[in-house]
Amino acid sequence: MTMASDAGFDASGFFRRKKLMAFAVPAVILAYFVYIFFAFDIPGLADRARMDNARILVADSYSYKTHVTRDNRTGDLTIAVEGENKGTWPEGRSPDWVSVESEERTRVALKHGHEVLIDGNTLRYDVPGYGLITAEVSRREGVTLDLPTDSVPGWISASSARVDITTEGGRVTLTKARTEVMRYAFGWELFWFTLDSPFYGKSFGELAGLVVSGDRVVEGKSNLAAIIHDIWNNRMWQHKDVMWAIFETILMAFLGTMGAAIVALPLAFAAARNFSPFMVVRAVVRRVFDFVRGVDALIWTIILARAFGPGPLTGALAILLTDTGSFGKLFSEALENVDKREIEGVQSTGAKLLQRYRFGVIPQITPILLSQLLYYLESNTRSATIIGAITGGGIGLLLTQAMITQKDWEEVSYYIILILIMVMVMDTVSGWLRRRLISSDDSGH
Amino acid sequence: MSDLTAGQTGVARVQDVQAAYMAMTRRKRLYGSVVLIVFIALMVSGFQVADGRNAGGFWDGIGNIFQFPGEVLAEASEKIANLPGLMWEFLPSLIETVNIAAASTLLGAMGAVLISLLSTRGLAKWPRLIGVFRRVMDILRAVPEIVIALVLIFILGGGPVPAMIAIAIHTVGALGKLFSEVNENASLKPVEGLHSVGATWGQRMWLGVIPQVAPNYLSYALLRFEINIRASAILGFVGSGGIGYDLKNAFSWGQGRYDEVAAIFLLLFGTIVLFDQVSSRYRNKLIGGE
Numbered sequence: 001m002t003m004a005s006d007a008g009f010d011a012s013g014f015f016r017r018k019k020l021m022a023f024a025v026p027a028v029i030l031a032y033f034v035y036i037f038f039a040f041d042i043p044g045l046a047d048r049a050r051m052d053n054a055r056i057l058v059a060d061s062y063s064y065k066t067h068v069t070r071d072n073r074t075g076d077l078t079i080a081v082e083g084e085n086k087g088t089w090p091e092g093r094s095p096d097w098v099s100v101e102s103e104e105r106t107r108v109a110l111k112h113g114h115e116v117l118i119d120g121n122t123l124r125y126d127v128p129g130y131g132l133i134t135a136e137v138s139r140r141e142g143v144t145l146d147l148p149t150d151s152v153p154g155w156i157s158a159s160s161a162r163v164d165i166t167t168e169g170g171r172v173t174l175t176k177a178r179t180e181v182m183r184y185a186f187g188w189e190l191f192w193f194t195l196d197s198p199f200y201g202k203s204f205g206e207l208a209g210l211v212v213s214g215d216r217v218v219e220g221k222s223n224l225a226a227i228i229h230d231i232w233n234n235r236m237w238q239h240k241d242v243m244w245a246i247f248e249t250i251l252m253a254f255l256g257t258m259g260a261a262i263v264a265l266p267l268a269f270a271a272a273r274n275f276s277p278f279m280v281v282r283a284v285v286r287r288v289f290d291f292v293r294g295v296d297a298l299i300w301t302i303i304l305a306r307a308f309g310p311g312p313l314t315g316a317l318a319i320l321l322t323d324t325g326s327f328g329k330l331f332s333e334a335l336e337n338v339d340k341r342e343i344e345g346v347q348s349t350g351a352k353l354l355q356r357y358r359f360g361v362i363p364q365i366t367p368i369l370l371s372q373l374l375y376y377l378e379s380n381t382r383s384a385t386i387i388g389a390i391t392g393g394g395i396g397l398l399l400t401q402a403m404i405t406q407k408d409w410e411e412v413s414y415y416i417i418l419i420l421i422m423v424m425v426m427d428t429v430s431g432w433l434r435r436r437l438i439s440s441d442d443s444g445h
Numbered sequence: 446m447s448d449l450t451a452g453q454t455g456v457a458r459v460q461d462v463q464a465a466y467m468a469m470t471r472r473k474r475l476y477g478s479v480v481l482i483v484f485i486a487l488m489v490s491g492f493q494v495a496d497g498r499n500a501g502g503f504w505d506g507i508g509n510i511f512q513f514p515g516e517v518l519a520e521a522s523e524k525i526a527n528l529p530g531l532m533w534e535f536l537p538s539l540i541e542t543v544n545i546a547a548a549s550t551l552l553g554a555m556g557a558v559l560i561s562l563l564s565t566r567g568l569a570k571w572p573r574l575i576g577v578f579r580r581v582m583d584i585l586r587a588v589p590e591i592v593i594a595l596v597l598i599f600i601l602g603g604g605p606v607p608a609m610i611a612i613a614i615h616t617v618g619a620l621g622k623l624f625s626e627v628n629e630n631a632s633l634k635p636v637e638g639l640h641s642v643g644a645t646w647g648q649r650m651w652l653g654v655i656p657q658v659a660p661n662y663l664s665y666a667l668l669r670f671e672i673n674i675r676a677s678a679i680l681g682f683v684g685s686g687g688i689g690y691d692l693k694n695a696f697s698w699g700q701g702r703y704d705e706v707a708a709i710f711l712l713l714f715g716t717i718v719l720f721d722q723v724s725s726r727y728r729n730k731l732i733g734g735e
Contacts (some may be wrong), residue, residue, distance in 0.1 A: 050599075304510070
């Protein structure tokens with residue numbers, strides 16, 4: 001009412017102020033962004049950005065390459081997915097695009113009709129539309145290259161130490177030590193079975209057929225058990241370790257959140273004005289809450305990692321400490337808003353102190369308590385990922401490790417997808433529980 | 446006669462009700478105790494698993510818990526004269542950390558305003574796409590900052606920009622959800638009024654909705670800013686600028702630079718508490734002023 005008469009009194013001034021605000025706020029924000037633009041050196045970002053890294057990352061996350069490698073000293077040939085030991089094709093077997101013609105001669109068909117012939121120390125690569133490239137490795141002269149044109153095209157980099165040919169069909173590198181031909185393919189190879197598993201390369205239908213058939217592929221194990229064993233112990237994708245890591249992350253969040261609530265609830269009574277008669281106690285407990293919250297999970301993680309070493313327990317304790325502060329504050333605020341009459345009602349029936357708390361107070365704060373608890377559980381799943389990356393535990397650790405190698409991008413994308421699924425599942429479950437638990441209470445909000 | 450039978454059936458009914466009530470209470474108590482037992486079992490077994498998978502056990506470590514803080518304190522108190530100088534030295538990194546948080550909160554809040562308006566029934570520009578925008582928001586909210594930060598550090602190199610983008614993306618999702626809850630309570634009358642005079646969607650939102658919800662937006666954004674300061678310090682620790690990066694360097698150096706660790710701890714603690722207090726005061730004012 002007074003507001004309206006005031007506005008009527010000084011309407012033009014009021015509007016002038018409003019107009020000024022409407023221009024000043026965006027102007028201040030804009031000025032701040034200009035400052036950030038230079039403070040964060042965004043103009044220099046273009047120089048530092050490695051777009052080739054971005055390309056590798058994207059390409060690697062949905063495709064893989066198989067290396068056909070000839071050791072030029074011993075003459076041995078190996079075929080391996082991503083050039084990794086774990087993905088090596090067993091002796092005598094090879095993908096259908098590699099044909100081993102003799103000890104020394106191997107023919108590799110690349111994509112788009114390209115073909116490479118490894119013949120002892122000589123490599124012949126017939127590039128359609130360009131011509132035959134011949135490269136020879138010798139111990140004395142290194143790599144010598146014979147091209148159909150006089151100039152070296154941009155997709156070949158050549159020196160006597162190393163020749164690198166990249167085409168749409170694949171990639172070839174030659175050094176004195178080895179000759180390597182790489183072919184790219186779509187997908188996540190060896191995701192279910194590694195090459196040493198008898199189930200490798202079988203379709204889903206064939207696998208289903210094996211499960212119901214009586215013939216055992218592996219001695220002493222039913223086919224289903226053998227299939228599960230081979231997937232679970234896949235050395236390339238390490239499903240066992242990854243699932244444990246996800247479990248560890250959720251465990252950190254669960255133990256931390258619930259532990260914090262258990263610690264914070266009694267303390268919250270000591271910090272609430274209407275339950276704690278001594279001002280000194282209240283002040284001390286509140287300062288403790290502020291302190292553990294202010295120190296932050298990062299610092300707690302560092303301190304605790306020193307005492308307990310890396311692992312899920314450290315992460316859980318760090319979450320526990322930080323959230324004790326947050327919960328203490330929230331719970332004590334909830335307790336201060338408790339309706340006194342309900343407690344008096346319970347008291348009038350002759351209830352003792354503990355019974356008064358149990359039947360007069362707890363039911364009133366349960367909805368707030370549960371909804372905060374579930375909300376924090378979900379958000380701590382994310383924190384646990386981050387804390388795991390710092391202290392070394394859970395999926396956060398696997399993610400940083402895969403990042404550091406800078407080549408297992410397919411694993412990185414796999415972990416990212418798993419993390420997203422994990423957080424969204426926790427979000428859904430906690431939201432569902434919150435609705436279930438609180439709607440049954442009339443006092444829910 | 447009729448009175449008597451009515452009385453008898455009444456007594457019987459009361460007894461029925463009583464029996465049913467007692468049965469229900471017993472069942473409720475049983476459920477309660479089952480839930481409690483399951484919960485305790487989960488906590489205990491979870492603790493044991495976590496303890497078993499940790500590098501150092503809980504009972505071995507609990508004795509050493511004050512060792513590291515003790516070492517830091519001892520060294521810091523030995524070189525107490527250095528502390529103000531060191532804090533001054535690390536002030537630029539602290540400002541960078543706060544800047545990362547502020548810029549990402551601003552960027553994220555702007556994105557959140559847009560996406561929350563697009564995903565609120567009655568306000569959305571394309572009502573059919575409400576579900577799509579909500580899913581986008583869920584995904585943005587689910588991504589932990591560290592995932593985006595690590596990927597961007599690989600592409601863009603270290604520095605504040607990856608952290609800023611990573612936190613901003615998460616902020617869009619987190620604030621978007623809260624903002625859309627606020628939007629649902631906004632009155633549609635001003636929007637309809639503006640619509641009737643031919644205002645575009647942007648004008649309707651800017652002039653009809655934003656003034657109603659601005660205090661709530663601001664209050665949530667302040668809370669996010671608090672959270673983002675912590676996040677930006679953590680992201681510094683994994684390699685993108687700010688005070689977290691200095692902390693990591695000083696920390697991995699170990700003994701001999703613990704005075705720096707202490708200085709950074711103090712700065713970080715002070716900043717978090719300061720912004721906590723300031724933002725909670727303003728939030729109380731904003732919400733209480735309505």
